Amino acid sequence: MTGEPLHELPTPALVADRHRLTRNIADMAALTDRAGVRLRPHFKTSKCLQVARLQLDHGAIGFTCATPAEVTLLQDAGVPDLLWAHQPIGPAKVGFAVQANTKSTVTVALDSVEAATPLASAASAAGVRVPYLIEVDTGLGRAGVAPDRTPALAAALARLPGLELRGVFTHEGHLARHVADRDELRTAGRQAGTTLSEVARTLTDAGHRCETVSVGSTPGADSAPFAPGITEARPGTYVYYDANQVALGSATADRCALTVLTTVVSTPRPGTAITDAGLKAMSSDASVHGTGFGTITPDLAFHTANEEHGYLSGPGCTSLQVGDQLQVVPNHACGTVNMWSTIHVTEDGIVTDRWPIRARR
Missing domain, CATH: 2.40.37.20 (D-serine dehydratase-like domain)
Incomplete structure (x- = not known):
């Protein structure tokens, strides 16, 4: 009722204010437009197709997903271009990544030869090429290869069958450490974007395809995407914002x-x-x-x-x-x-x- x-x-009860939601979506679309980058929001914030449609209506080119379930939901809804920003480790996830790419483009995350080898074997056996981005650690200290080790990893991955490098990405989640100083946060965000862009340029100079240079966070949305060379932004929390984003000065x-x-x-x-x-x-x-x-x-x-x-x-x-x-x-x-x-x-x-x-x- x-x-x-x-x-x-x-x-x-969980409640969303429609006016604020719509304004947040429109404003982020305008911000990424000013930065001159594509907008690929993280779907894990809303997990809601109605919100996703609003984002697509405001210019999102596709979505970033955290789980196979999110990928499946969006594929079934007809969203054709997805990034699964997680390493597909284990037979079930490897099989899913290959099967998903028989339906539409689902780019995966890789940060090691160990992660890539089973995927490459499965993709090659199925006659499928799985696109991937190399995840680069620009300061968070979670998954991702160190910037100076990325060229060697790219060279090793290029020797594997069934895979296709599309570029690099990072999650600048470490910006949340700068809760006391928004200017300091913006400086760190721009540095993360600059570091990733430099990695991409090094890969391009070495002959690797690097059309996507993707940053992703709501705290960094007004800094990291504005670094020269960035092509894509992946904020998520901005659709709703929250108490932490207020504390960080994002909203x-x-x-x-x-x-x-x-x-x-x-x-x-x-x-x-x-x-x-x-x-x-x-x-x-x-x-x-x-x-x-x-x-x-x-x-x-x-x-x-x-x-x-x-x-x-x-x-x-x-x-x-x-x-x-x-x-x-x-x-x-x-x-x-x-x-x-x-x-x-x-x-x-x-x-x-x-x-x-x-x-x-």
């Missing part, structure tokens, strides 16, 4: 489109209120400040959570009563969305739609 006021929803609080609606179920003692939104509503994703499970108001702290209960403290608790409703901005939109199967879309406080969240694994 749609048309009911937000406060009549059973809680906890102001009035841009946060995603909230969890929750009800106060107990006020057991002075200075404490208990809500019905716990870990299973918010996820356990940490704040970049290190504490709490989401943001409500400056005088309320969401400091502790059990599976089905959230514990609030602070001066604002004195005015809370059992039955009061609150909207919590999650720390991390992506992790919170993955806890839910439905998102309630609202306009001016009225529920206008319900969109399914799919491909949760």
Whole structure:
């Protein structure tokens, strides 16, 4: 049923403000257009085809996926150009990468010969060429080859059958370490983009194909894509934003489109209120400040959570009563969305739609 006021929803409930969502999508499209790069958003934030269609309507060329389930969902929806930004390790994932490329273009991530060899064998046996990007570590310290080792890796991968190099990519997730200084964050973002661009130029000079030079993060969206030589940006969280993005200076609080609606179920003692939104509503994703499970108001702290209960403290608790409703901005939109199967879309406080969240694994 749609048309009911937000406060009549059973809680906890995941809610998206349509006006903010649409504005966020339009603004990111305009930002990447100014940078002169293609926009390939990360689908893991929304896991929702309705959101994806809005992104495509605003110029996205395709999507970045985290899991085979996301790839399958988008392929079945007719999205033809996908990046699976994960190493396809193990027989099941190798087989999936090969099979997916019999349907449409699904580029995969590689950062070692060990990861590439089984994929190359399977692709060659099936008569399929699997496109790939080399993942480069520009500072995060997660997956990815070091910049100075990328040419040697590219040369080794070029000797394998069944694979086709398309370029390089990075995830500049380390920008979240610069929570206290937005200018410092932007400098680090531009450096990540510059490093990746230099790697791409080295590969091109060595005769390798490198048409895609792709950076990806919401905190770095106004810096990394603007480095000369970058061709593509892959932000994800921007569709909703969240408390961490506000803390990082990526957005102001009035841009946060995603909230969890929750009800106060107990006020057991002075200075404490208990809500019905716990870990299973918010996820356990940490704040970049290190504490709490989401943001409500400056005088309320969401400091502790059990599976089905959230514990609030602070001066604002004195005015809370059992039955009061609150909207919590999650720390991390992506992790919170993955806890839910439905998102309630609202306009001016009225529920206008319900969109399914799919491909949760």
